[in-house]
Amino acid sequence: MDVTDVTGVTGVTVLDPTGERSPVERPLNDRLPSLAGRKVALLDISKARGDVFLDRFEELLRSRVDGVEVVRYGKPTFTKNAPIDLRQEIAVTCDVVIEALAD
Secondary structure, three states: OOEEOOOOOEEOOOOOOOOOOOOOOOOOOOOOOOOOOOEEEEEEOOOOOHHHHHHHHHHHHHHHOOOOEEEEEEOOOOOOOOOHHHHHHHHHHOOEEEEEOOO
């Protein structure tokens, strides 16, 4: 279902699963025009078979995007937010992050 956010952009509503009582409005970042030549973080949140999904995703990404650099990261557990040091490392060293969860 399409909805319109506060900026007037039609799209989807993204809900924060962390259970905030008063969610903070967070603007979406602009999309990159291409992943070519970019550093992409693949974050495995440690759910069953997430690694299988990311293995295949990485294979497809490398075969379809010239010059993409892929770096793999993993959360210690899916039951908690990623540790702050992990989030900071990804934010500082990568251009984009793709987070996978699977069951």
